[in-house]
Amino acid sequence: MADEQRNEKSTKHRPETSRKRREILKAASEVFGLKGTSNGTLEEIADRVGMTRAGILHHFGSKRGLLLAVLQYRDTSEVEHLEEHHIPGGAGLFRHLVETARRNASRPGIVRTFVTLSSESITDDNAGRDYFLNRYSNLREEITQALIDMAKERKATIDMAKADMAASAILAIMDGLQLQWLLDGQHVELPESTEFAMNALVWSVLNNLEEQAF
Numbered sequence: 611m612a613d614e615q616r617n618e619k620s621t622k623h624r625p626e627t628s629r630k631r632r633e634i635l636k637a638a639s640e641v642f643g644l645k646g647t648s649n650g651t652l653e654e655i656a657d658r659v660g661m662t663r664a665g666i667l668h669h670f671g672s673k674r675g676l677l678l679a680v681l682q683y684r685d686t687s688e689v690e691h692l693e694e695h696h697i698p699g700g701a702g703l704f705r706h707l708v709e710t711a712r713r714n715a716s717r718p719g720i721v722r723t724f725v726t727l728s729s730e731s732i733t734d735d736n737a738g739r740d741y742f743l744n745r746y747s748n749l750r751e752e753i754t755q756a757l758i759d760m761a762k763e764r765k766a767t768i769d770m771a772k773a774d775m776a777a778s779a780i781l782a783i784m785d786g787l788q789l790q791w792l793l794d795g796q797h798v799e800l801p802e803s804t805e806f807a808m809n810a811l812v813w814s815v816l817n818n819l820e821e822q823a824f
Contacts, residue, residue, distance in 0.1 A: 631669055633659050635683040638676055643723030647677055647730055647737070674737040677727070681741050684724065700763065703756040704808055707784065711804035714788065718795075721788050728785065746781060753777035757815050766816055776811045783807045 637658040641650040652663045652673055670676040697706055714721045731742040754770075754777045761768040784804055791800040 627669075630659075631679075632683075634661075634666060634669060634676070635680055638680050639684070639723045640719055642677070642680060643719055643726050646726055647673075652676070677737045678741065680723070681727065681738060684720065685745075697752060699752075700756055700759040703752060704812060707780070708801060708805045708808060711784065711787070712801040715791070715800045718792065722792055725785070725789055725792060749781055750774070750777040753780055757812065760812070761816055764816065767818065768815065769818055772815050772818075776815045779811055780808055783811075 634655065638650075638655050641655050641658070644650070645654075652666050655676075656663050656666050666676065670679055697703055727738050728742055730736055731738040733739075754773050757773045757776065758768060787798065787800055787803050787807075791798045
């Protein structure tokens with residue numbers, strides 16, 4: 611009977627705990643995006659959600675733990691509206707990336723957080739370094755596979771070296787355009803520029819274009 615009461619109590623408070631964690635993650639994203647991970651403090655995050663520093667640590671253990679949770683939270687929110695909560699394959703992957711750029715154009719805070727944390731990850735012993743290494747590695751593989759799948763559908767041959775380079779270039783274009791857009795959104799059209807560049811690269815790979823413009 612006592613165990614049942616404890617389980618009931620735990621279940622009762624679980625939604626509240628999840629809500630508070632999401633609230634903390636949103637505040638942390640804003641603080642880290644504005645100030646970086648070094649200057650953004652747990653105290654400031656706690657103030658934003660009406661908690662103490664100890665309260666934040668109760669949920670995430672450490673500042674490093676909070677940072678990693680912020681990164682995972684961003685990834686989860688990116689695919690939660692998709693079937694099976696995963697990026698699609700083939701041509702659907704590229705449509706998803708363009709749609710992500712379109713959504714990002716209306717949420718500069720999330721974009722700022724990503725740009726800040728990804729740039730900081732190149733420093734030694736940064737908490738997000740392994741995360742970004744794995745993220746880019748996995749995305750390159752998924753983009754390359756999407757190109758292979760599209761080539762099979764069209765019964766076309768594909769140059770794997772070009773496909774691998776295109777995967778790296780597509781990610782570089784997306785991240786670079788986000789930075790330019792944050793700096794000068796009046797002159798950089800984030801979704802349109804993303805779609806234009808991605809179309810050019812995918813077209814080049816699938817059609818084995820050899821022409822050089824320069």
